[in-house]
Amino acid sequence: MSKTIRENDSVVLMDGKGNRILLTVESGIKKVKDLGVYDPGDLIGANYYQQITIGNKKFMIMAPSISDKITAIERKAQIILPKDGMFIIFYCDIKSGDKVIEGGAGSGALTILLANSVRPKGKIISYEKRDEFIKIAKKNLIRAGLNEHVNIVKKDVTENIKEKNVDAVILDIPNPWDAIDNAFCALKSGGHVASYSPTVNQVEKTVKKMRECGFSGIKTLETLQREMVVGERGVRPSFNVLGHTGYVSFARKVS
Ligand SMILES: C[S@@+](CC[C@H](N)C(=O)[O-])C[C@H]1O[C@@H](n2cnc3c(N)ncnc32)[C@H](O)[C@@H]1O
Numbered sequence: 001m002s003k004t005i006r007e008n009d010s011v012v013l014m015d016g017k018g019n020r021i022l023l024t025v026e027s028g029i030k031k032v033k034d035l036g037v038y039d040p041g042d043l044i045g046a047n048y049y050q051q052i053t054i055g056n057k058k059f060m061i062m063a064p065s066i067s068d069k070i071t072a073i074e075r076k077a078q079i080i081l082p083k084d085g086m087f088i089i090f091y092c093d094i095k096s097g098d099k100v101i102e103g104g105a106g107s108g109a110l111t112i113l114l115a116n117s118v119r120p121k122g123k124i125i126s127y128e129k130r131d132e133f134i135k136i137a138k139k140n141l142i143r144a145g146l147n148e149h150v151n152i153v154k155k156d157v158t159e160n161i162k163e164k165n166v167d168a169v170i171l172d173i174p175n176p177w178d179a180i181d182n183a184f185c186a187l188k189s190g191g192h193v194a195s196y197s198p199t200v201n202q203v204e205k206t207v208k209k210m211r212e213c214g215f216s217g218i219k220t221l222e223t224l225q226r227e228m229v230v231g232e233r234g235v236r237p238s239f240n241v242l243g244h245t246g247y248v249s250f251a252r253k254v255s
Helices: 066-071 082-091 109-118 131-143 176-186 200-213
Strands: 010-014 020-024 030-032 036-038 051-054 057-062 099-103 123-128 150-154 166-171 187-197 216-221 225-230 235-242 247-252
Touching (some): 082 187, 109 123, 109 131, 109 150, 123 131, 131 150, 166 176, 176 200, 200 216
Parallel strands (some): 099 166
Antiparallel strands (some): 010 057, 216 247
């Protein structure tokens, strides 16, 4: 049986060309980017994967994927892109039921990926010291339908991490080396730490601190992403490479 759309659901409208519009189903006429003036409340009671016509355009109503949710976020700070976020989730073995500390939340892009990985029973506790980012991260999490899996706390992650026995600590702050001691104390044996930094000197200071703290299996990696253009007459790499964004330093507590 197909699921019915309810008030406050997040939905994607996809046209015949694959263009996607992410909407929150709230009643009231508004201007929607790429759609014009529309009342999303008109979708209440319709079914997912049903075709609808708005104006003279046809759309398929779909449940948003994690990629749709990340693409649609409002950004205020540099975000961790999916190419780096998925890499963090893989190497830190983040999975359903895990308890993960994040510092800081920023716009909440990584928080969305983490929350999607630990749900339904896991939790992300995100330390963020600035109110404006707490506000924007919460807004993005609510829009993504993942807010219930996250606690954003107004705290400096370099001062203290109150939680103990956590599965992973993920840092995206300018001075991650100042939070490495706290990460070590918060982690369970076998827990993972990952630190994302754009510059080499940040990496050097962070890795030095990881060694001093007694972390094991320390390594720093970078990912680059290049699409292949598959044409009728041949296949070639895209000229637009998603190149340097940041380095991720990983380590594990084994004591
Ligand atoms: C680059 S942004 C994080 C972006 C985030 N990873 C994302 O994907 O949207 C860095 C955030 O860390 C916060 N921050 C910086 N130092 C912090 C600290 N010591 N404790 C908590 N938050 C901190 C900043 O206010 C900012 O919001």
